[in-house]
């Protein structure tokens with residue numbers, strides 16, 4: 001028997017991670033991407049954070065996902081992986097106590113500074129996602145710059161077809177899946193120059209990430225559930241600037257403002273698995289695509305070899321019938 005052929009539709013973070021793993025397991029992988037510019041993957045800030053900061057606790061299987069993510073990205077890193085702990089200033093005593101008695105502390109995710117005014121989150125860091133996608137494009141043997149409008153053709157000529165399109169339309173998912181599967185969330189990031197140099201930090205409702213180009217930083221991000229247009233809006237930029245300045249981050253210039261929509265699922269976990277016959281989904285990465293994609297890709301590939309996908313990720317959890 002020849003090599004099994006896999007069509008991966010979409011080459012954002014999810015498609016890139018999945019296609020590379022699939023290719024390295026010996027499948028003949030063909031990628032199809034319509035090459036849009038402002039996709040969430042190209043806009044993404046790039047943070048890998050295993051914690052829910054608002055709940056002060058690790059995400060589900062946080063260590064497993066984070067370890068696999070760093071192992072995977074570091075393996076072919078060509079200068080896009082920055083595994084540095086994210087720093088948070090915790091000046092308020094009540095907050096210090098809350099973090100000290102949190103599940104994040106109990107499970108070994110926190111390192112405190114000597115005076116307890118700062119903490120570092122273990123297994124965190126960031127990835128330059130544009131470089132990640134560029135670098136992975138070069139490693140894929142069959143890359144087709146093309147929009148797929150008709151799945152039927154691919155379903156006939158490939159052994160597996162994988163939808164890594166971010167959001168998947170209800171008509172493709174089929175009537176057995178809940179219609180409100182996706183709860184897209186719009187987000188803005190600002191590329192700025194700052195008055196003084198600044199480390200990789202998580203502030204209150206805001207993060208700051210130093211960039212490749214000297215004195216350039218990413219500030220983010222907004223989370224808007226109710227929106228009409230996907231475009232930068234000066235009001236939202238002002239909100240981010242005001243938030244930064246209130247916390248002592250002084251901006252000298254806004255260099256760029258980028259906006260995209262996170263393909264989030266109602267329960268904030270990706271959807272992974274078989275939809276029907278040879279059609280599979282690897283989507284719904286929400287606001288944590290970099291964190292979830294490497295281990296989730298492994299789970300989908302293992303399922304083709306007979307393993308079971310955890311019910312927390314399995315697309316079957318979204319069936320209504």
Ligand SMILES: Cc1cc2nc3c(=O)[nH]c(=O)nc-3n(C[C@H](O)[C@H](O)[C@H](O)COP(=O)(O)OP(=O)(O)OC[C@H]3O[C@@H](n4cnc5c(N)ncnc54)[C@H](O)[C@@H]3O)c2cc1C
Nearest residue numbers: 010012013014034040041045046047148166187288289290
């Ligand atoms: C402002 C903002 C900040 C973010 N920050 C972070 C962060 O710090 N860390 C993090 O992990 N995540 C972050 N995210 C979320 C992250 O962007 C997503 O989790 C991730 O990009 C989803 O990747 P994806 O590959 O599933 O989807 P996408 O990026 O949407 O990729 C899908 C690809 O499929 C292509 N496509 C779609 N339909 C077709 C078709 N019919 N034919 C061919 N091609 C098609 C699209 O053009 C696209 O290239 C952020 C998102 C936003 C908006």
